[in-house]
């Protein structure tokens with residue numbers, strides 16, 4: 245294990261009852277000082293991962309390590325972890341100061357030390373001078389900051405944030421995204437953030453884990469995941485995508501819409517059925533003769549920065565294009581794209597399966 249690793253999941257499975265597991269052999273590593281996001285649809289297991297890290301529940305199988313030690317049955321209050329909940333879980337009958345001081349009083353810290361620490365935590369979240377305010381007198385964004393101050397005052401090594409922005413309106417939510425990211429940089433504490441909002445995840449994270457049905461589908465930086473989605477679920481969940489069925493012809497050549505195209509993906513067998521993803525911004529409109537694909541323009545919307553153009557090819561596949569050029573509705577045009585724009589995905593493959601396939605491919609190609 246790398247020295248910078250703070251949390252490690254080793255084949256963690258969580259089953260609440262006899263049915264299918266909520267988490268199914270999940271393995272990952274969290275490094276110190278980074279901003280991580282767990283992203284996925286409702287019910288995919290995001291909160292379950294946070295609760296396992298916090299120590300509110302134990303894994304059914306597998307190990308959770310913290311700084312190299314197995315902590316499966318270490319109680320929550322003995323872990324260097326604090327959680328910021330979706331509804332903030334502040335005490336309505338205590339003022340701002342006492343809400344933040346609560347954990348320190350339980351630890352029986354000296355009064356002068358408590359005052360100094362609470363002041364510092366409130367300064368970090370820009371709430372100096374609000375000490376005697378009641379929680380009911382604070383706005384949604386301010387309550388959010390009190391909840392964060394309460395988490396950081398304990399000086400945890402990791403802060404877990406369970407959809408902390410979901411109760412805020414869009415403008416405040418965007419402001420808080422910047423604020424949280426900035427705060428994490430200044431504190432240098434590891435943040436693990438849960439959201440089902442892909443734009444939020446792309447904007448805030450050093451690393452994203454995309455989850456579906458209790459499995460990590462893909463992990464990586466926002467650009468890795470956006471540029472190289474590993475399967476249809478990820479491609480669909482993150483950003484807009486054109487996805488069509490195809491099959492491999494040979495390495496570096498793939499067939500879809502009845503035509504063959506050069507591509508850069510490798511390690512798949514000839515004739516293997518695949519799915520093709522091309523992002524709308526990787527398609528450029530041109531004349532029918534110059535295009536690699538011939539399509540008819542069905543509709544067009546002006547989106548400010550670009551036109552969103554919807555086209556259909558002869559086989560009836562829809563192609564969404566984001567272009568700064570304008571098209572003519574009803575016109576026969578061509579779509580041009582580079583080989584790198586074609587992402588070839590094996591049906592339903594997860595990251596783990598993808599890594600194994602590439603390893604096997606590398607071994608074979610080195611042996612040759």
Ligand SMILES: Nc1ncnc2c1ncn2[C@@H]1O[C@H](COP(=O)(O)OP(=O)(O)OP(=O)(O)O)[C@@H](O)[C@H]1O
Pocket residue numbers: 260261266284285286287288289290291292293440
């Ligand atoms: N205590 C429990 N007992 C039984 N099933 C549970 C329990 N807690 C969660 N589940 C189930 O586990 C699955 C994953 O729940 P989890 O809360 O981790 O999902 P999530 O990705 O955080 O979803 P959301 O975005 O809706 O909060 C769901 O199907 C949920 O119904």
